[in-house]
Amino acid sequence: SQKIEQNSEALNIQEGKTATLTCNYTNYSPAYLQWYRQDPGRGPVFLLLIRENEKEKRKERLKVTFDTTLKQSLFHITASQPADSATYLCALEGAGNQFYFGTGTSLTVIP
Amino acid sequence: GAVVSQHPSRVICKSGTSVKIECRSLDFQATTMFWYRQFPKQSLMLMATSNEGSKATYEQGVEKDKFLINHASLTLSTLTVTSAHPEDSSFYICSAWTAMNTEAFFGQGTRLTVV
Numbered sequence: 001s002q003k004i005e006q007n008s009e010a011l012n013i014q015e016g017k018t019a020t021l022t023c024n025y026t027n028y029s030p031a032y033l034q035w036y037r038q039d040p041g042r043g044p045v046f047l048l049l050i051r052e053n054e055k056e057k058r059k060e061r062l063k064v065t066f067d068t069t070l071k072q073s074l075f076h077i078t079a080s081q082p083a084d085s086a087t088y089l090c091a092l093e094g095a096g097n098q099f100y101f102g103t104g105t106s107l108t109v110i111p
Numbered sequence: 112g113a114v115v116s117q118h119p120s121r122v123i124c125k126s127g128t129s130v131k132i133e134c135r136s137l138d139f140q141a142t143t144m145f146w147y148r149q150f151p152k153q154s155l156m157l158m159a160t161s162n163e164g165s166k167a168t169y170e171q172g173v174e175k176d177k178f179l180i181n182h183a184s185l186t187l188s189t190l191t192v193t194s195a196h197p198e199d200s201s202f203y204i205c206s207a208w209t210a211m212n213t214e215a216f217f218g219q220g221t222r223l224t225v226v
Contacts, residue, residue, distance in 0.1 A: 009152075034214060043117070043204045043217030044155070089154060096168065097208055098145055099215055101155045 002027040004092055004102040012108045013080055021075040021105045023090035030092040033066055033073050034099070038087045044101075047088075048075075080109045113139045115207045117218025124195055124225055132190045132221045134205030140185035141207035145215065146178070149202040161188055195225040 007022035023033070032051045036044035050057040050066040050073065057064045063076040077084050090102040114137040124130050134144055143162050147155040159180050161167040167180035177199075179191040188207075192199055202222055206215040 032213065036217075041202075041220065041222070043115075043206070043220045045217070046214040049213055094157075096160055097143055098157055098160045099206070100157060101147075104154045106152075 002100070004028070004090060004100060006088075006090060006102040006105045008105055009103070010106045010108070012110060015080060015082060015109050015111050017080055019077040019080050019084070019107055019109070021088050021090075021107070023073040023075065023102050025071050025092060025102075028071070028092050028100075032093065033064075034091045034093075035062075035064060035073075035075050036089045036091060036101075038089060038104070040087075044089055077107075080107075082109045082111050085109050113137075113207070113212070113216045115141075115205065115216045115218045117205050117221055119221060120219055121222045122224070124223070126196055126225055127194055129191055129193045130195055130223060132192075132203055132205070132223075134188045134190070134207070134218050136186045136207040136216070139207070139209055139211070141188075141209055142185070143208045144182055144188035145206045145208065146180060146188075146190050147204045147206065149204060149220075155204060158190075192223065195223070197225045199223065200225045 004025045034049045035047045038044040050064045061078045065074045087104045087106045089104045091099045116135045118133045146158045158173045159167045159169045161182040169175045182188040204220040206217045208215045
């Protein structure tokens with residue numbers, strides 16, 4: 001069966017450190033993978049997209065890697081800030097353009 | 112980014128009644144809209160995919176007669192929870208997609224509480 005798993009349910013890090021979140025998937029062959037941020041009681045907000053032929057993508061303090069052999073994506077937030085505290089979701093596209101989400105990782109950046 | 116408006120943001124209804132949730136794409140025409148359900152501290156679970164002018168495609172385990180989806184135009188989709196029960200209490204989120212973009216744009220979500 002298809003699965004999208006994210007490394008841990010919750011991650012606490014100190015302000016200024018780099019947060020690394022993991023997304024592993026099975027039985028998918030995605031053309032691209034996306035990362036979203038979700039704040040409590042809100043809908044997800046798109047952050048980054050990385051295509052299967054891209055190894056790495058950056059946007060400001062965010063970096064995403066995509067290894068289609070390992071079936072894994074890593075999401076990094078450098079110089080983390082308390083405002084980065086949120087739940088981060090990875091998402092893969094299905095056959096009908098729908099998006100399937102991972103289990104999510106709740107990140108808390110401690111001042 | 113594009114704006115998707117979902118209404119209402121919160122609704123409380125009595126068991127046995129029906130509730131309609133609207134999802135509008137405000138500044139683009141959405142080829143496809145998706146409806147998700149999210150329980151506390153869990154991820155988004157896709158319920159159904161709807162394309163304008165055609166019947167919605169439901170994910171396995173989602174009752175199509177209970178969760179009625181109408182996608183009457185390229186900017187509006189509605190989800191009606193019929194004969195709601197307390198176990199239907201959840202956070203419902205819509206998203207809109209167009210071939211012009213690869214990412215989906217999400218509404219603010221609707222917190223449904225059935226008492």
